[in-house]
Amino acid sequence: MTSGELLWIEDANQDPLFANDPMVTGSMHLRFYVGAPVRLADGSTPGVLCVVDDAPRAFDAKLGRALQNLADGVADECDRARAAEIAARAPPNWR
Numbered sequence: 001m002t003s004g005e006l007l008w009i010e011d012a013n014q015d016p017l018f019a020n021d022p023m024v025t026g027s028m029h030l031r032f033y034v035g036a037p038v039r040l041a042d043g044s045t046p047g048v049l050c051v052v053d054d055a056p057r058a059f060d061a062k063l064g065r066a067l068q069n070l071a072d073g074v075a076d077e078c079d080r081a082r083a084a085e086i087a088a089r090a091p092p093n094w095r
Contacts, residue, residue, distance in 0.1 A: 006064050007048075009033040011056035032057040034064065036071035041079045049074060 012018040012031050023030040035050035049071040051063075 005037050005039070006068060007033070007035045008059055008064065010058055013056075029054045031055055034067060036064075036068040038071045038075045038078070040075050040082075046078070 009015050009018060009032065012021065012024045012033060018024055018033075021030075022028075030052050032053040032055060033050060035048040037045045038047045038049055039045050049067060051067060
């Protein structure tokens with residue numbers, strides 16, 4: 001199940017895209033996954049903030065919003081760090 005940008009897998013054993021994945025069938029026994037993209041201001045997505053469990057879980061909009069808010073906060077911090085790095089390398093008369 002997806003909600004906006006979230007990827008929410010309630011039970012990976014029952015999902016045709018993930019049922020044969022080694023993280024599902026192997027020792028990790030992953031059943032639940034929800035991931036929120038970390039999308040930077042330039043449109044790139046360097047990663048995903050995710051939560052996993054070995055038990056299935058039904059969709060929960062509150063958890064989804066909280067995870068997306070955390071991912072957005074990570075993206076904001078990455079953007080700030082990138083801007084500070086660029087500013088630090090700029091010639092003194094550009095600052």
